[in-house]
Amino acid sequence: MFSTGTVWKNVAAVRQRAPIIHSITNFVVMNTTANALLAAGASPIMAHAPEEMAEMAGIASALVLNIGTLTKPWVESMMLAGMAARERRLPVVLDPVGAGASSLRTTTALEILEKVRPAVVRGNGSEILALAGAAGDTRGVDSARTAHEAVDGARALARRYGAVVVVSGAEDVVTDGDALWLVRGGSPLMPRVTGMGCTATVLVAAHVAVAADVLEGAVTGMAAMSAAGALAARRSQGPGSFQVAFLDVLHSLDLVTVRDEVEVVRA
Amino acid sequence: MFSTGTVWKNVAAVRQRAPIIHSITNFVVMNTTANALLAAGASPIMAHAPEEMAEMAGIASALVLNIGTLTKPWVESMMLAGMAARERRLPVVLDPVGAGASSLRTTTALEILEKVRPAVVRGNGSEILALAGAAGDTRGVDSARTAHEAVDGARALARRYGAVVVVSGAEDVVTDGDALWLVRGGSPLMPRVTGMGCTATVLVAAHVAVAADVLEGAVTGMAAMSAAGALAARRSQGPGSFQVAFLDVLHSLDLVTVRDEVEVVRA
Amino acid sequence: MFSTGTVWKNVAAVRQRAPIIHSITNFVVMNTTANALLAAGASPIMAHAPEEMAEMAGIASALVLNIGTLTKPWVESMMLAGMAARERRLPVVLDPVGAGASSLRTTTALEILEKVRPAVVRGNGSEILALAGAAGDTRGVDSARTAHEAVDGARALARRYGAVVVVSGAEDVVTDGDALWLVRGGSPLMPRVTGMGCTATVLVAAHVAVAADVLEGAVTGMAAMSAAGALAARRSQGPGSFQVAFLDVLHSLDLVTVRDEVEVVRA
Numbered sequence: 001m002f003s004t005g006t007v008w009k010n011v012a013a014v015r016q017r018a019p020i021i022h023s024i025t026n027f028v029v030m031n032t033t034a035n036a037l038l039a040a041g042a043s044p045i046m047a048h049a050p051e052e053m054a055e056m057a058g059i060a061s062a063l064v065l066n067i068g069t070l071t072k073p074w075v076e077s078m079m080l081a082g083m084a085a086r087e088r089r090l091p092v093v094l095d096p097v098g099a100g101a102s103s104l105r106t107t108t109a110l111e112i113l114e115k116v117r118p119a120v121v122r123g124n125g126s127e128i129l130a131l132a133g134a135a136g137d138t139r140g141v142d143s144a145r146t147a148h149e150a151v152d153g154a155r156a157l158a159r160r161y162g163a164v165v166v167v168s169g170a171e172d173v174v175t176d177g178d179a180l181w182l183v184r185g186g187s188p189l190m191p192r193v194t195g196m197g198c199t200a201t202v203l204v205a206a207h208v209a210v211a212a213d214v215l216e217g218a219v220t221g222m223a224a225m226s227a228a229g230a231l232a233a234r235r236s237q238g239p240g241s242f243q244v245a246f247l248d249v250l251h252s253l254d255l256v257t258v259r260d261e262v263e264v265v266r267a
Numbered sequence: 268m269f270s271t272g273t274v275w276k277n278v279a280a281v282r283q284r285a286p287i288i289h290s291i292t293n294f295v296v297m298n299t300t301a302n303a304l305l306a307a308g309a310s311p312i313m314a315h316a317p318e319e320m321a322e323m324a325g326i327a328s329a330l331v332l333n334i335g336t337l338t339k340p341w342v343e344s345m346m347l348a349g350m351a352a353r354e355r356r357l358p359v360v361l362d363p364v365g366a367g368a369s370s371l372r373t374t375t376a377l378e379i380l381e382k383v384r385p386a387v388v389r390g391n392g393s394e395i396l397a398l399a400g401a402a403g404d405t406r407g408v409d410s411a412r413t414a415h416e417a418v419d420g421a422r423a424l425a426r427r428y429g430a431v432v433v434v435s436g437a438e439d440v441v442t443d444g445d446a447l448w449l450v451r452g453g454s455p456l457m458p459r460v461t462g463m464g465c466t467a468t469v470l471v472a473a474h475v476a477v478a479a480d481v482l483e484g485a486v487t488g489m490a491a492m493s494a495a496g497a498l499a500a501r502r503s504q505g506p507g508s509f510q511v512a513f514l515d516v517l518h519s520l521d522l523v524t525v526r527d528e529v530e531v532v533r534a
Numbered sequence: 535m536f537s538t539g540t541v542w543k544n545v546a547a548v549r550q551r552a553p554i555i556h557s558i559t560n561f562v563v564m565n566t567t568a569n570a571l572l573a574a575g576a577s578p579i580m581a582h583a584p585e586e587m588a589e590m591a592g593i594a595s596a597l598v599l600n601i602g603t604l605t606k607p608w609v610e611s612m613m614l615a616g617m618a619a620r621e622r623r624l625p626v627v628l629d630p631v632g633a634g635a636s637s638l639r640t641t642t643a644l645e646i647l648e649k650v651r652p653a654v655v656r657g658n659g660s661e662i663l664a665l666a667g668a669a670g671d672t673r674g675v676d677s678a679r680t681a682h683e684a685v686d687g688a689r690a691l692a693r694r695y696g697a698v699v700v701v702s703g704a705e706d707v708v709t710d711g712d713a714l715w716l717v718r719g720g721s722p723l724m725p726r727v728t729g730m731g732c733t734a735t736v737l738v739a740a741h742v743a744v745a746a747d748v749l750e751g752a753v754t755g756m757a758a759m760s761a762a763g764a765l766a767a768r769r770s771q772g773p774g775s776f777q778v779a780f781l782d783v784l785h786s787l788d789l790v791t792v793r794d795e796v797e798v799v800r801a
Contacts, residue, residue, distance in 0.1 A: 028564045028580050030295045030336075034461035039506050043409050044461065045365070046295050049338045052369040059368065069564075071583045098579070101593065102586040142577050192785065194568035194578065239573050240781030247507030251459065297562045297603075301728035306773050310676050311728065312632070313562050316605045319636040326635065514774030518726065 002181065002219045004259045007227075010207045010220040011253055015041030019061035019209035021202060024048045024078050026068025026097060029195030032243075033064075033202045039251040040224070042206040048077045057084035061209035064202055065118070067108055068097035075108050082116030091119040091208045091217075094163075095201040099123065100130025113161045119214045121157065122166040122201045125150040132157045142191065147173045151180065164218045166204060168197050172222045173267075176215045183219065185226025185262035187233030189242045200225045223262045228253055230261040269448065269486045271526045274494075277474045277487040278520055282308030286328035286476035288469060291315045291345050293335025293364060296462030299510075300331075300469045306517040307491070309473040315344045324351035328476035331469055332385070334375055335364035335408070342375050349383030358386040358475045358484075361430075362468040365408045366390065367397025380428045386481045388424065389433040389468045392417040399424045409458065414440045418447065431485045433471060435464050439489045440534075443482045450486065452493025452529035454500030456509045467492045490529045495520055497528040536715065536753045538793045541761075544741045544754040545787055549575030553595035553743035555736060558582045558612050560602025560631060563729030566777075567598075570733045573785040574758070576740040582611045591618035595743035598736055599652070601642055602631035602675070609642050616650030625653040625742045625751075628697075629735040632675045633657065634664025647695045653748045655691065656700040656735045659684040666691045676725065681707045685714065698752045700738060702731050706756045707801075710749045717753065719760025719796035721767030723776045734759045753798060761796040762787055 020043045025033060030046055037044040047056050057063070063085040065078045085092050094116075096109035109131055112118065123131070125145030132153030147169025154165040158177035167173040172183040190196040204221035211217030232245035249257070287310045292300060297313055304311040314323050324330070330352040332345045352359050361383075363376035376398055379385065388398070392412030399420030414436025421432040425444030434440040439450040457463040471488035478484030499512035516524070554577045559567060564580055571578040581590050591597070597619040599612045619626050628650075630643035643665055646652065655665070659679030666687030681703025688699040692711035701707040706717040724730040738755035745751030766779035783791070 026580070027294050027561050028568050031298060031461060031565060034295050035506065035510075038459050038461055045368070045408050046293070046336055047365070047369070048336065049369075049371055051339075051371045055369040069580055069582065072585075098581070101579070102581070102583075102589040104583055104585045192572050194565060194572055236782075238782030238785040239569065240778035240785075243569075243781075244507035244511055244778055247510075248503075248505030251505040251507075294561050298565060298728060301562050302773065302777075305726050305728055312635070312675050313560070313603050314632070314636070315603065316636075316638055318606075318638045322636040511774035511778055514777075515770075515772030518772040518774075 002216065002264045006216060007220045007223045007258050007264070008255050010211050010217065011224050011258065013210035014206045017210055018043050019206055020045055020059055021062050021064060021205050021209065022047065022056045022060035022081065023064040023066065023202060024074065024081055025064060025066035025198065028068060029198040032195040033198050035247055036199045036250060037202050037206060039247045040203060040206055048074060050077050050080055053077060053080040054084045056081065057088050057090055060090060062205040063090055063092045064095065064205045065092060065112055066095040066097060066198055066201060067105055068198065070105065070108055078112065079115065082112060086116055091205070091214060092116055093120040093122060093201055093205040093208065094118040095198055096121065096123045096127045096131060097198070099127040106130055117161060118163055119208060120164045120166060120204055120218050122168065122204055124168050124197060128157060128165060128167050129153045147171060164214050166218050166222060168200055172226065174219050174222060180267040181219050182265050182267050183222045183226050183262060186229040189233045189236060189239055190229050192239040193243055219264060223258070223264050224253060227258045227262040231257050269483065269531045273483060274487045274490045274525050274531070275522050277478050277484065278491050278525065280477035281473045284477055285310050286473055287312055287326055288329050288331060288472050288476065289314065289323045289327035289348065290331040290333065290469060291341065291348055292331060292333035292465065295335060296465040299462040300465050302514055303466045303517060304469050304473060306514045307470060307473055315341060317344050317347050320344060320347040321351045323348065324355050324357055327357060329472040330357055330359045331362065331472045332359060332379055333362040333364060333465055333468060334372055335465065337372065337375055345379065346382065349379060353383055358481060359383055360387040360389060360468055360472040360475065361385040362465055363388065363390045363394045363398060366394040368408065373397055384428060385430055386475060387431045387433060387471055387485050389435065389471055391435050391464060395424060395432060395434050396420045414438060431481050433485050433489060435467055439493065441486050441489060447534040448486050449532050449534050450489045450493050450529060453496040456500045456503060456506055457496050459506040460510055486531060490525070490531050491520060494525045494529040498524050536750065536798045540750060541754045541757045541792050541798070542789050544745050544751065545758050545792065547744035548740045551744055552577050553740055554579055554593055555596050555598060555739050555743065556581065556590045556594035556615065557598040557600065557736060558608065558615055559598060559600035559732065562602060563732040566729040567732050567736045569781055570784060571736050571740060573781045574737060574740055582608060584611050584614050587611060587614040588618045590615065591622050591624055594624060596739040597624055597626045598629065598739045599626060599646055600629040600631060600732055600735060601639055602732065604639065604642055612646065613649065616646060620650055625739070625748060626650055627654040627656060627735055627739040627742065628652040629732055630655065630657045630661045630665060631732070633661040635675065640664055651695060652697055653742060654698045654700060654738055654752050656702065656738055658702050658731060662691060662699060662701050663687045681705060698748050700752050700756060702734055706760065708753050708756060714801040715753050716799050716801050717756045717760050717796060720763040723767045723770060723773055724763050726773040727777055757792070757796045757798050758787060761792050764795040765791050
């Protein structure tokens with residue numbers, strides 16, 4: 001179902017249609033994720049003033065809500081933007097950074113799930129387990145669980161909220177609550193760079209904005225991420241040069257790289 | 268009037284005098300623009316607490332106001348800093364990021380123009396047209412208009428507020444409302460990197476801080492940006508390596524590069 | 535006392551134990567310092583919501599307070615986090631960015647010193663002198679004084695607050711108020727990159743989290759920084775490629791580099 005051709009179709013569509021992705025995200029990764037979107041051919045906009053949220057929903061093709069450095073006023077803007085997006089049937093992608101590490105993060109992520117009904121939730125194993133109600137053991141913002149340990153939690157979460165759930169890991173897991181897809185690629189260097197998870201989230205948003213459906217966009221977004229990450233890692237000497245190579249590769253990502261560097265299989 | 272020698276004079280003066288540039292800017296580009304200023308030899312300071320604004324005006328040589336991730340409290344700090352700068356006749360450079368994309372952005376930029384009377388406004392075609400009162404068609408924060416389409420708007424805006432207006436594009440336009448200068452250089456990779464426009468803004472601020480007059484500083488700042496961008500692009504494989512090369516080139520920018528990589532002509 | 539072996543022991547311990555470092559820091563360097571911690575093998579978490587501060591103290595191994603873009607609400611979060619850390623005897627490292635440049639910065643840094651009693655204060659010469667009560671002549675956020683000019687101030691400050699004081703410079707100074715250590719390495723490129731001082735601060739925090747005592751951690755953290763900086767500079771063409779090389783070198787820092795690139799001597 002999700003062949004190399006499907007991934008490539010969406011990589012090309014992002015470049016051709018340049019979807020505007022509105023992000024309300026954390027301070028650490030704003031620059032990183034904006035650059036990843038630009039390298040992929042999308043058009044990022046960062047805005048969080050409550051007064052602007054309705055207008056942003058009017059020009060954006062997808063909305064990213066990332067709670068990585070949340071505070072109450074930012075959560076209010078996220079809710080405003082999220083509700084405006086829901087009204088316009090704009091896809092929302094939630095990145096529940098650090099869910100399980102503090103009750104503010106867990107309850108905020110659950111409130112967004114409940115009220116905004118995101119199309120996609122992308123987190124690491126600990127975060128997804130925390131939201132699924134299991135003991136997430138979130139270790140700060142880095143995961144203490146593999147993606148595979150979170151498969152049951154991901155499925156339960158997907159069914160409960162009608163969302164596609166993506167669990168990042170050495171092997172990524174994508175599920176709509178029923179079907180389960182595995183994305184194999186990437187590199188062990190990726191967790192050594194801050195914001196790689198958040199970058200996956202925005203690429204998923206860009207792909208969902210152009211894909212045939214949400215599940216397809218989630219899978220192809222993660223596949224593009226994994227393909228670029230795998231090739232970039234081979235051209236790198238460490239986490240510094242990896243970041244540089246990642247943007248270069250993402251910008252010139254071609255069919256051969258997608259075919260050779262990532263494997264998408266149904267589990 | 269603005270020969271290679273004039274550009275070079277100001278490049279050297281920034282290095283020699285290391286002007287302190289106070290920025291109240293958006294979260295996405297704070298790191299990028301601070302690094303560009305340091306690479307150029309200037310001394311950046313980022314501060315936005317209302318309590319500090321008067322003191323910052325006392326130590327800075329120029330002020331940058333960038334509304335890229337504005338909220339009401341940040342706008343209040345911008346107004347405080349802007350008024351303190353105006354009182355001290357400190358040059359202010361306004362970057363109206365996303366003007367036209369939301370009414371908050373448009374009205375904030377116009378309020379700053381009205382009350383602070385910036386020495387320079389630097390935006391893309393859509394932003395400048397939005398402020399000039401034409402239909403800007405701002406496409407998120409990326410421009411839907413070329414710099415040339417915005418020439419009349421730029422001239423009108425410059426006259427209305429007594430400011431030098433810079434419109435970034437494949438070819439940059441600089442006008443004081445009367446004379447019109449074109450800066451030719453740069454690279455198509457630049458709009459694929461976030462914050463390149465904001466970087467042009469801070470380089471203009473650094474040049475205005477050392478230049479004979481505002482128009483000269485605006486032109487030479489844009490010329491330094493374009494020269495560094497053109498050479499960096501030839502040393503790059505994509506938007507990741509471009510960012511690295513840009514800072515390296517800016518840091519070691521020499522007379523030959525300024526002479527060969529950028530053309531400044533009177534229109 | 536602080537041989538190459540001691541430095542290496544702590545470099546290895548950070549990798550092995552991956553201490554969680556909670557930072558409340560400035561917007562300019564959040565990405566930079568998170569990446570440095572990850573490259574060194576530590577686990578960064580950025581969080582500043584007042585509601586989370588107690589929980590963060592429960593999972594972190596050290597706390598960094600950096601006042602680089604402070605405002606009143608952020609200072610309140612810093613105080614909450616700082617008091618929670620003090621209660622749990624968690625080491626706190628204070629980076630008084632711009633102390634002396636505004637009274638808000640100076641008084642905030644002094645309030646943190648007074649109430650939180652940080653284990654370490656790391657600043658440049660001007661900042662440390664400003665806190666020691668001498669005329670700091672802080673030039674924006676860049677130092678107008680060498681580390682050596684600040685030795686007496688550093689000693690006085692260390693004694694007054696029972697803290698280890700680190701003064702960054704061409705040669706770094708570390709003192710507990712009594713013993714004085716010099717760390718020789720680094721590169722003149724480092725002050726041309728924003729956030730290198732703040733990066734030293736977080737590496738000190740990571741080392742203090744695993745070291746035998748605070749003084750040892752402060753010295754070995756600065757030594758790791760200096761060794762990585764010296765080698766990275768030789769592999770760079772300017773401040774852009776330096777940043778890339780710095781993360782790569784930090785990630786693969788080995789005993790030979792520590793032995794050859796940095797000298798730690800008792801003054």
